[in-house]
Amino acid sequence: MGTKAVFLLLALLSFSAVSLRSALAENEEDPGLVMNFYKDTCPQAEDIIKEQVKLLYKRHKNTAFSWLRNIFHDCAVQSCDASLLLDSTRKTLSEKEMDRSFGMRNFRYIENIKEAVERECPGVVSCADILVLSGRDGVVALGGPYIPLKTGRRDGRKSRAEILEQYLPDHNDSMSVVLERFAAIGIDAPGLVALLGSHSVGRTHCVKLVHRLYPEVDPALNPDHVPHMLHKCPDAIPDPKAVQYVRNDRGTPMVLDNNYYRNILDSKGLMMVDHQLATDKRTRPYVKKMAKSQDYFFKEFSRAITILSENNPLTGTKGEIRKVCNLANKLHDKS
């Protein structure tokens, strides 16, 4: 081997050692999402959240529906970055003001949890992680499965209302659109079917239902369910000031269970997407399986929530740890 070749070899070796070392350093700084991310910086974090969820749930049962719905509306829109929680600013309209976010409520209880965490560990735990973990613990309060989830998400600085419709399907979109949107974030047909099982709790306002009742009743609706829906939604154009809604699952409205699948197989699904889930040949087999087996529903639900909650997170040095969940730090520091 000539001197030149030896030199080249040495250069190559040291270069790869350097790049290996910097790759490792980068990894140390940004492990991505991991189990128990706060074990050194705020070991009590997950327990505080769990405790707060229990306390708040006792006083305001329906806040558990909101925590669960939050995971979908935050994570499915680009990233689990708590952008859903941001208020509008002078320049931008926030996601929660849009029609796709209609009916979303109880945001102040997320702030309560954040305050409790901040008292113990100021500036450490992200709103994005609090959003996901409160949803996880809310599922348990509703009788659903306990889902171990990773943490380490950081908070985004912006909420972009104008991109919402690209990511969140509407209540009357076709199953092809719905399947496509979920596939784009790695959720397959059984995963989608399981996630929509969330419509086993909570409510749907009449504005999202009246097109199935007026001017004519949708013949696809179970005639036994129609009188109840008409009773709850007596006007073709609901009074925007009256809070008129139908419970998603009349049988067990407070429990996350597989009754939803029996309802939709019985044509008692409220929204078009619920109804289509039971009739489309791509999803119907899983609906039938989940109607029969709560275990299968819970298994698929846990798998799909995990994928959803890991959608494109901000980690490492990206984003920030918000001081309060409804404001980016830049705006918080000004006020």
Ligand code: HEM
């Ligand atoms: C195709 C997908 C979906 C569509 C079109 C959709 C649409 C809707 C609509 C229109 C409502 C009624 C809101 C109201 O009137 O107050 C609702 C409620 C709800 N959704 Fe979904 N949703 C979808 C998927 C999901 C997923 C994946 C989850 C959870 C992981 C979820 C959780 C909930 C919950 C818990 C409620 C009840 C909220 C409450 O009572 O405050 N939804 N959804």
Ligand SMILES: *[C@@H]1O[C@H](CO)[C@@H](O)[C@H](O)[C@H]1NC(C)=O
């Ligand atoms: C879905 O419903 C909305 C009202 O919530 C309506 O504006 C829209 O045209 C409907 N879309 C379809 C595809 O029927």
